[in-house]
Amino acid sequence: MGVLEGRFKENVLITSLDWVINWARSWSPWPLTFGIACCAIEMMAAGAARYDLDRFGAGLFRPSPRQSDLMIVAGTVTLKMGTRIKRLYEQMPAPKYVISMGSCANNGGPYWQYGYHVLKGVDEVIPVDVYVPGCPPRPESLLEGLIQLQNKIRKQTIAKTS
Amino acid sequence: MDVEFSGDIMTLNMGPQHPSTHGVLRLELKTDGEVVHEAIPHIGYLHRCFEKHAENVEYPGVIPFADRMDYVAAMSNELGYVLAVEKLMGIQVNDRVRYLRIIMAELNRIASHLVAAGTYGLDMGSFTPFVHCFRDRETILDLFEETCGARLLYNYNWIGGLMFDILPGFEERVIKFLDHFEPLVDDLNRLLSYNYIFVKRTANVGILTPEMAVSHGVTGPNLRGSGVKFDVRKDEPYLGYEEFDFDVPVGKGEYGPVGSCFDRYIVRIREVIESCKIVRQAVAGLKPGDIQEGIPKRIKPAAGEVYMRTECPRGEMGFYIVSDGGTKPYRVKVKSPCFTAMSAFKEISRGAMIADIVAIVGSLDIVLGEIDR
Amino acid sequence: MTPQEIVDRLKEKFGDKVLESKLDGVSPWTEVDPAAILEISRFLRDDEALLMDHLELLGGVDYKDRIEVVYVVYSMKHRQRHILKVKLPRENPHIRTVESVWRVANWHERETYDMFGIVFDGHSDFRRILCPDDWEGYPLRRDYVFPKSYRGMPV
Numbered sequence: 001m002g003v004l005e006g007r008f009k010e011n012v013l014i015t016s017l018d019w020v021i022n023w024a025r026s027w028s029p030w031p032l033t034f035g036i037a038c039c040a041i042e043m044m045a046a047g048a049a050r051y052d053l054d055r056f057g058a059g060l061f062r063p064s065p066r067q068s069d070l071m072i073v074a075g076t077v078t079l080k081m082g083t084r085i086k087r088l089y090e091q092m093p094a095p096k097y098v099i100s101m102g103s104c105a106n107n108g109g110p111y112w113q114y115g116y117h118v119l120k121g122v123d124e125v126i127p128v129d130v131y132v133p134g135c136p137p138r139p140e141s142l143l144e145g146l147i148q149l150q151n152k153i154r155k156q157t158i159a160k161t162s
Numbered sequence: 163m164d165v166e167f168s169g170d171i172m173t174l175n176m177g178p179q180h181p182s183t184h185g186v187l188r189l190e191l192k193t194d195g196e197v198v199h200e201a202i203p204h205i206g207y208l209h210r211c212f213e214k215h216a217e218n219v220e221y222p223g224v225i226p227f228a229d230r231m232d233y234v235a236a237m238s239n240e241l242g243y244v245l246a247v248e249k250l251m252g253i254q255v256n257d258r259v260r261y262l263r264i265i266m267a268e269l270n271r272i273a274s275h276l277v278a279a280g281t282y283g284l285d286m287g288s289f290t291p292f293v294h295c296f297r298d299r300e301t302i303l304d305l306f307e308e309t310c311g312a313r314l315l316y317n318y319n320w321i322g323g324l325m326f327d328i329l330p331g332f333e334e335r336v337i338k339f340l341d342h343f344e345p346l347v348d349d350l351n352r353l354l355s356y357n358y359i360f361v362k363r364t365a366n367v368g369i370l371t372p373e374m375a376v377s378h379g380v381t382g383p384n385l386r387g388s389g390v391k392f393d394v395r396k397d398e399p400y401l402g403y404e405e406f407d408f409d410v411p412v413g414k415g416e417y418g419p420v421g422s423c424f425d426r427y428i429v430r431i432r433e434v435i436e437s438c439k440i441v442r443q444a445v446a447g448l449k450p451g452d453i454q455e456g457i458p459k460r461i462k463p464a465a466g467e468v469y470m471r472t473e474c475p476r477g478e479m480g481f482y483i484v485s486d487g488g489t490k491p492y493r494v495k496v497k498s499p500c501f502t503a504m505s506a507f508k509e510i511s512r513g514a515m516i517a518d519i520v521a522i523v524g525s526l527d528i529v530l531g532e533i534d535r
Numbered sequence: 536m537t538p539q540e541i542v543d544r545l546k547e548k549f550g551d552k553v554l555e556s557k558l559d560g561v562s563p564w565t566e567v568d569p570a571a572i573l574e575i576s577r578f579l580r581d582d583e584a585l586l587m588d589h590l591e592l593l594g595g596v597d598y599k600d601r602i603e604v605v606y607v608v609y610s611m612k613h614r615q616r617h618i619l620k621v622k623l624p625r626e627n628p629h630i631r632t633v634e635s636v637w638r639v640a641n642w643h644e645r646e647t648y649d650m651f652g653i654v655f656d657g658h659s660d661f662r663r664i665l666c667p668d669d670w671e672g673y674p675l676r677r678d679y680v681f682p683k684s685y686r687g688m689p690v
Contacts, residue, residue: 033181037208037531038233040185041277041314045303048296063181079685080667081186081207084178108672110226114218115211116674116681117666136314137538206665213675250559376588376611376650379639390611397614455680469562469592469618480592482605495594495605505642534665 012157018157025069025095026150028057032068032092035077039102039136043074046139056146065091070149072142073128076104076111077119089126097153098140099145100128103135171199176519178207184281184523185530187504193516201511201519208534216494221247221461222321224494229315231498232532235417237266237306238474240319245400246470246481247298247321250463258451259323260402265336265444266306266318268437272343273302274475275430282427282524283354286363291354299345301339305332321412321459333445340438347434355431364424365417368510368522372421378506381499382477383433383527387413387426394473406443408436423525430527462489474525476500498532536584538563541617544585548578564605564618569630570608572621576636579608579617586610587617590633593643595651597677602628602651623653632658650675 004021008014031053035043047053047061054060062068065088077085089098100122103109108120122128129152132145176189186207192200212231216224228243229236241263248255255263259303280295303313309328310318318325321454354360375388385392393410395403411432413425465487471480477499484493511522536544538558542565545553549571556565567575579587587608594602606619623630632655634640644655645664652673656662662668672679682690 032179034179036186036208038230041234044281045296045300045313048300049293050297058403063182065179072537076208076210078207078209079688080209081178082688083686084207100475110230111210111215114214114681116214116679117209117211118687118690120690140311150261206663207668209665211674252561374638377638379590379637392611466560467564468560470614471591478591480607482592482594482607484596493596493610495592495596497592497594497607501642502639505639 004158006158008159010157014159017071018159021158022154024081025156026153029070029097029146029149029153030060030062030068031058031070031072032062032065032088033063034071034073034083034088036073036077037102037104039074039105042139043072043101043142046142049139051139051143053143053146056143056150058146062104065089065092068092069095070097070099071126072099072101073105073122073126074101077122077125078117079116079119082125084118085122086125095156097149098122098126099130099132099142099149100115101132101142101145102137103133106131106133170194174516179227184528187523187528187533189519189523191516191519196515198511198514198516198519201508201514203507205504205530208530210535212496212535213494216491218490220489221463221491224491225320226315226317229317230531231496231535232474232476232479232500232529233315234277234391234529235270235475236315237270237318238274238472239479240316241267241401242470242472242474242479242481244319244321245472246468246483247463249459249470250466250468250483250485251321251461253322253456253458255323255391255456256451257449259453259456261444261448262324262328262453262525263319264401264403264406265441265448266309268440268444269302269305269336270438271475272434273299275434278430278475278527279350282527283360285520285524286360288308288354288357288360291350294346294350294353298343298467301343302310305339306333308332314477317425320454320457321461323455324453325452333448336441336445340442344435344438347431351431355392355428361417361424363517364427364521364525365422366419367514367518368423368505368525369419370421374506374509375421378509379502380477380506382475383429384426384499384503386411387429387525388421389413389415389425394471394478398471400470400472403449406440407418408439411436423521426527460489462487471497473500476529476532477503479532496535498535500526500528500530500532504528504533536613536615538617541565541585541615544582545575545578549575549612562618564620566611566620566622567625569621572619573631573633573636576606576608576633580636584613586612587615588612588637590637590639590643591616593633593647595639595647595653595675597651597675599677601625602653603645604630604653606633624628628653629656630654634658649673652676 111118174191178186188204190202276295281290283291463485480497482495485490552568552571554566589609594608649663
């Protein structure tokens with residue numbers, strides 16, 4: 001993802017550069033304000049004073065997808081909303097990450113059986129990096145999901161991988 | 163409001179993803195630059211088929227779905243549904259259950275109004291009240307969590323009783339919270355409610371006349387902000403609210419015409435104080451008893467129908483339940499207060515500026531889960 | 536006024552347009568003729584003894600042989616409530632809109648159309664409200680078949 005990836009062959013300089021770039025990216029994921037349903041209230045609580053998202057660098061919620069790197073899909077995705085989510089995802093610049101928060105965004109949640117208007121999981125329309133289970137997940141679960149995402153970011157490399 | 167309209171009309175989209183629309187609401191604005199001719203709300207982005215689920219699960223199984231409609235004030239939704247089914251079956255609950263339900267409902271009302279005030283401040287541009295309100299709300303969520311295990315969506319009110327009894331020491335913790343919290347409302351008033359910028363942005367904006375409000379079916383703090391003194395807890399009491407001594411605050415038009423955004427907001431802040439009074443009285447009058455003794459073995463109401471409404475933090479939520487004698491409801495129709503408030507939006511926002519649209523949406527205190535069900 | 540007095544007052548004004556009623560349950564209801572719903576609504580709102588100015592709920596119920604539209608009306612001044620019902624056939628149900636009497640009926644009727652397919656004649660803004668505009672079928676009917684996919688997204 002991005003303009004840097006896949007250009008260089010692996011060597012020791014790239015490893016150090018990787019470390020710096022991944023350190024910078026993992027400690028400042030700026031999320032998009034995209035709360036849909038109940039999980040959005042827990043996301044707001046995670047951003048508030050007791051469970052602070054700002055200490056992970058993720059406290060700066062951006063209103064526009066063109067300025068954010070992380071989309072936390074918090075809440076049930078309906079069919080009417082699915083096309084809009086795809087468009088928002090395509091508007092985000094690379095490198096971009098998606099956290100699917102809550103069981104509705106993971107696989108339809110409590111509405112899986114008779115929900116004619118519910119998309120059973122946001123991964124039907126966009127690729128997801130981290131799934132956070134819960135209904136709604138506690139703010140600590142969301143922070144754990146964010147830490148898992150940071151670990152995933154730190155394993156990326158800008159060297160050619162073939 | 164008569165405004166001189168000139169120039170071409172441009173259609174602007176405040177789309178489903180927007181930091182200030184309190185959820186997935188799409189507003190189609192027809193504007194000529196800054197003044198809005200017409201603001202048409204489009205809903206349905208969170209339609210989760212509650213009524214279809216309610217026809218296919220048994221009566222107790224509808225309660226978690228009812229929670230998730232107005233997810234900020236889940237106790238009140240459950241209470242409305244449970245009271246409707248109890249009215250249909252003719253079940254009476256004992257005093258301990260009644261008082262605990264009232265305590266939980268009023269604490270939930272305080273928590274919900276704190277979310278409303280905090281996010282409204284955030285929309286108007288001030289971040290500090292948001293953090294203060296959420297910090298105070300965390301103590302209430304701790305109280306709920308120690309009782310029923312969940313912070314936001316409880317499944318606590320059951321048909322005929324409650325899920326768990328309160329732990330020992332709960333009453334002292336509630337009183338300690340109220341003693342700590344009531345002075346903080348003055349802080350919030352100094353910080354946000356009577357702030358010059360906030361008053362200027364909300365006091366002359368979004369006027370809703372009483373006749374328009376009643377015709378549009380607006381209820382709750384939105385109706386009381388327009389000067390109509392009507393509260394289901396006083397005018398058609400349920401659960402024994404007539405035993406409690408509390409006031410019903412009404413918008414008086416302190417800084418402009420009655421029925422503005424400021425009136426609706428300040429009614430909510432004053433209701434928080436009244437809820438604190440009710441909780442104190444309920445805690446003082448709590449009697450011992452068994453909270454699960456009224457729960458029937460099988461919930462199978464006789465064939466018939468019922469309409470029951472309760473005062474939720476956002477207005478009156480009505481449940482119309484049709485039963486055919488089986489274990490699953492035949493039809494559950496919900497009348498949600500935010501749905502009717504949103505239907506009045508087109509009238510309220512005529513002639514407003516684009517920044518005022520944000521103020522109006524925030525003052526109506528909508529939750530999309532309830533509008534779309 | 537008791538429910539029986541409300542029904543009597545309606546009967547003396549509208550005669551045989553007021554059909555059966557069931558007043559002994561927890562929520563008393565009265566069935567009226569669909570063709571007269573607009574006049575009856577206006578009378579309920581404007582009559583001095585009734586003054587039912589608040590339409591609380593407008594919804595549909597699908598029974599196997601008919602669809603009913605339910606109107607729950609309330610009077611803020613007299614503090615009394617009554618439920619009106621209208622029976623419509625399942626194929627091609629039509630009824631006049633009461634939007635001119637209670638403004639809130641505008642959105643309630645759009646939702647009833649969306650969920651049941653009942654057409655409200657004379658409605659000013661007649662389209663679906665909850666489901667997308669190109670949705671097929673009326674979801675809350677008892678014989679609704681869930682779609683397999685919508686615009687490429689699996690359901």
